[in-house]
Amino acid sequence: MFFITVIGLYYDKRLRNVSGLLFGLLWMMLHAYLYQNSWQLNNIKTNTLAGKTQLLQGEVVNLPVNSSGGYAGDNKQDISRFNFRVDRLNQKPLNLSVIVRLRWDQAKVKPELGQKYRFAVRMKPAHGLANSGGFSYQTWLRYKHIVATGYVLDEPEPVLLTDNFVVRQQLYNRYVRLLPPGPVSALLPALSFGERSRISQDMWQVLQRSGTSHLMAISGLHLGLVATGSFFAILWLLRNLPLTLLLPQKLALPLMSANLNKLAIGISLLITLFYAYLAGFSLPTQRALVMLFLYWGIRLAGGKLTLRRWLLIALFILTLLDPFSLFSASFWLSVYAVSCIFLLLWRFGDVFYLGDKRVKVIKSLLVIQLGLTLFMMPVTALFFHQVSLASFLANIIAVPYMSLICIPLSLLSALSLFFSDALASFFIALAWQSLEFLWAYLAWLSGQDWALIDLSQSQVYYLCVILALISCGCFLSPSSWGGWRLLAGQCYCFLQRGILRLTRMQAAGLLVLAGLFITGFSLSGLNTGSQPVRGREPGIIPWQVYVLDVGQGLAVIIQKGKHAILYDTGAAYPGGFNLAQSVILPFLQYQGLSGLDKVIISHSDNDHAGGLPLLKSSIVINEILANDPVLEGRGICLQGHDFNWQGLHFAMLWPPDIKGEANDDSCVIRVSDGVHSLLLTGDISRKVESQLLSHLGHSQVLIAPHHGSKSSSRQEFINRVSPRYVIFSAGYLNRWQMPSEEVLARYQKVEAKVFTTAASGMLKLDFSDSGIHIQQYRQDLWPFWFAN
Known part of the structure; x- marks a missing residue:
């Protein structure tokens, strides 16, 4: 019924756009329903x-x-x-x-x-x-x-x-066996089969810092090269080979009389399709394949499409085939990159079409690469909170070098497997050597201190504003902006001829925008320092507590302005997964924090201290408080060793001394601003809770002991603390079933509001004059169904 309504709306010109919107909404909702209810549609209850x-x-x-x-x-x-x-x-x-x-x-x-x-x-x-x-x-x-x-x-x-x-697996197994030793060999399966799991973390760092990670995903660049190269190669063969001598007359004569261009297009599409198969038809490959088949299909049919309509139709087909591709950052990055290229072709066409042929190629490469580097910055910053300043210098060499040498050799090395391993080994050696030269350059470039800058969320917004202003200068028509031109063919200047020739009205407009921009900078500084804002009555200076979602573990950040203390670090696992790397460091970067004033380790269990070594090697930590000497702390956490920090009082309540009992040696701290307080308890048991009763008072917020296990949170302890809010840091459907139902029932007796990181994600607590305000990541900060 809904589809019929949509079709009916389409035939009314006034409501045609609405029908498209409704169709897209219905299509996405249908796929979301099928995904969300995949078990129920099979008559299976999720909780079983x-x-x-x-x-x-x-x-x-x-x-x-x-x-x-x-x-x-x-x-x-x-x-x-x-x-x-x-x-x-x-x-x-x-x-x-x-x-x-x-x-x-x-x-x-x-x-x-x-x-x-x-x-x-x-x-x-x-x-x-x-x-x-x-x-x-x-x-x-x-x-x-x-x-x-x-x-x-x-x-x-x-x-x-x-x-x-399948054939792909068989070819991949043979290919891997032929690879020479050395780290660069990990790049060859990525370029030939789209398999990037062999690339080490250190190599990814080089690619990220140099802004060349996109070259390791088989996408539009790779498939476009294969399609174009195979088209011209096949066209040359059809025109120059003596087909009557090589083929039976029944086949040769139809080929000679056929439209060779169309025949070459058809064969090149088959070769490109096979390359996409080797790549596993990944989502980037599918996007490129759809765009390529649409373009060549229109050419074969003798039709014409504007670039804008071609892009829109391709996006419609992609969304129709897989609506969930919209959840991928690579989708938006690729669409945005293609759109930028089209805009550059439209706005600076004279650079591409005028002048000597060789000069045009160089100018075109410079314009496109410089334009992409500039205009991709805000999008990459939004997704990754970092910008590669080395991207232009890396890609201006890497893109043509890989396009002409590395990618063709990699594809030939994979195709050669159909003939002999010896031939494949020959092309693998050539591809490996070509990548060795390029990798040396990228490694040197990424090693520069300025290669990559990390951005906080506010800095990302400022960058977007700056580049939006530059975009206005580059892309608005000459009649409205006095003829701003981009001459990227000249290396000495990106914006040329018109950047300073503004009318008074244009200059005034830019001054207004600059004023708004500076005002934004000024406003961003309010309430971020440790000094109260002038003009208000003295009171509690706002501070925040973030209980990070680290699964079955604990990591709590106490922040005031641009200063922060971390209590516990989450776990690190032998397989390489580290909560400090995946959660804590990205969060600090997001908040614009370059280091920590203190790190306090409650005790030495992996789920509380596993991330400490990586943190120590990654950021500046002024002081580490830990009772286990293995953790190499510069201080200890013992009863009575209180300290003040940024106007907050940290009362060390436990342990009185170190007894070698891991959980019961947990560092228990009460953080207070004089009005509000937070109690951090580590993994203490009921025995310690009993001994702590005389040292405890009311705390509005409690991080529940030992993730809510049955061995902790006795009723006397809960009554003594009488928390208004209790937070359990526990893994989703963990094998220990924490927090236990018994423990939850005890907290409900004192009418405490319960939160779990498994259900809420990260929890943000704002302490201020107006009280305590709690935000849940899944429900309040990022409340979208596809992420929850």
């Missing part, structure tokens, strides 16, 4: 999935990532991570197949793309950590259509049902 062994049967649908990332006892642990399309659950066929993300520790065999298995697994619905400035794993899972995550159990033993893994 977690905490129980499930028997899955299905197929591996991506190239598994096989690594030796963890340790089980003293033995190195092989780990496989892969996406698994489930068609049977507990021996019952599903109405609609679903995709789950699985981890297989100590895998006896390495799963391969296309193989079918029966696994016993433990899994839970798709979920991710939710913090300001951090990567949204839950959005990524939705973007990949993954509805659950879990791990494979050894008992009952996994059963391989079919071993017919």
